[in-house]
Amino acid sequence: MSSSHGYNIANTRTDYLQSSLDEEKTGDNPIAFFKHWYGEATNAMVNEINAMTLATIGEDGKPHARIVLLKAVDDDGFVFFTNYNSRKGKDLVAHPHAALVFFWNELERQVKIEGRVEKISEEESIAYFESRPEGSRIGAWASPQSSEIENRDILEENYQYYSEKFKDGKIPKPPHWGGFRVIAEKVEFWQGRSSRMHDRIQFFLDRSIWKKRRLAP
Numbered sequence: 710m711s712s713s714h715g716y717n718i719a720n721t722r723t724d725y726l727q728s729s730l731d732e733e734k735t736g737d738n739p740i741a742f743f744k745h746w747y748g749e750a751t752n753a754m755v756n757e758i759n760a761m762t763l764a765t766i767g768e769d770g771k772p773h774a775r776i777v778l779l780k781a782v783d784d785d786g787f788v789f790f791t792n793y794n795s796r797k798g799k800d801l802v803a804h805p806h807a808a809l810v811f812f813w814n815e816l817e818r819q820v821k822i823e824g825r826v827e828k829i830s831e832e833e834s835i836a837y838f839e840s841r842p843e844g845s846r847i848g849a850w851a852s853p854q855s856s857e858i859e860n861r862d863i864l865e866e867n868y869q870y871y872s873e874k875f876k877d878g879k880i881p882k883p884p885h886w887g888g889f890r891v892i893a894e895k896v897e898f899w900q901g902r903s904s905r906m907h908d909r910i911q912f913f914l915d916r917s918i919w920k921k922r923r924l925a926p
């Protein structure tokens with residue numbers, strides 16, 4: 710399979726040689742180990758380190774996936790922010806379960822998280838909203854995320870309208886904007902190895918206790 714454009718998708722491959730992962734290294738708690746890997750990814754200057762694929766289930770039962778940014782991780786789970794009226798917002802109300810995937814290319818690592826999803830509290834959403842740059846706060850008002858719009862001008866007009874409206878005061882958090890928390894039930898750490906003989910250690914909850922197992926690559 711070759712391409713007339715000078716590239717060949719089928720022949721694109723990388724052998725992963727950097728590291729390995731064993732059961733002992735991962736400890737007993739996947740959140741703690743996630744933070745450890747996140748620290749290593751920070752040191753390795755992984756590009757877009759907090760970008761993760763978020764997969765949801767549509768109201769029609771079909772999957773939808775897109776990238777969002779991880780904004781917090783704690784014992785309760787993995788938090789991201791969005792428009793609650795968006796496609797993903799509606800999906801998560803209808804089916805409050807999601808999967809997250811990180812790919813940290815520079816370290817040849819993947820992390821997969823699956824779990825139940827809850828909206829975070831209004832107070833938490835307000836606290837984060839207020840930390841965002843002004844342009845992003847206006848943008849949250851200006852964009853009816855995931856709705857069809859006739860043209861780009863509508864967005865620009867909305868942006869101007871809300872800039873003017875909030876010019877003398879505080880920009881409040883829109884009621885339709887806020888965070889979701891994915892409460893992990895499964896977390897898998899994947900380390901690329903040579904010849905596709907990768908390491909996969911999966912944590913899963915068994916009556917509220919984290920257990921782990923090795924999966925074949």
Ligand SMILES: Cc1cc2nc3c(=O)[nH]c(=O)nc-3n(C[C@H](O)[C@H](O)[C@H](O)COP(=O)(O)O)c2cc1C
Pocket residue numbers: 757760773774775776777778779789790791792795796797798854855
């Ligand atoms: C690097 C990157 C980061 C993004 N971060 C977010 C985010 O944190 N929240 C968000 O709502 N959309 C984010 N987006 C946009 C989403 O991928 C998506 O286009 C948007 O949320 C609408 O998705 P939906 O129609 O499936 O709800 C990001 C996109 C990229 C490429």
